[in-house]
Amino acid sequence: MPSYVFDLRISSQSIRRYYQGQADLVVVRDRAGRVIHLHPRYLRPHLRPEGVVGAFCLTLGERGEFLGLERLS
Numbered sequence: 001m002p003s004y005v006f007d008l009r010i011s012s013q014s015i016r017r018y019y020q021g022q023a024d025l026v027v028v029r030d031r032a033g034r035v036i037h038l039h040p041r042y043l044r045p046h047l048r049p050e051g052v053v054g055a056f057c058l059t060l061g062e063r064g065e066f067l068g069l070e071r072l073s
């Protein structure tokens with residue numbers, strides 16, 4: 001199963017744009033330099049008052065389907 005580790009810092013004000021429908025995808029670059037397009041609904045469990053901040057590990061299935069997003073720090 002492929003996994004991607006990336007760092008993310010999205011303020012609560014900026015993340016609101018995703019939930020208001022003003023933006024469709026969160027685009028991040030993992031630590032290996034690969035670009036990942038992530039639907040914002042997967043970030044919702046990690047939303048804190050300051051926004052979504054930390055290191056994360058995204059795990060995908062063999063066909064690219066979402067399996068999990070774990071907060072590392």
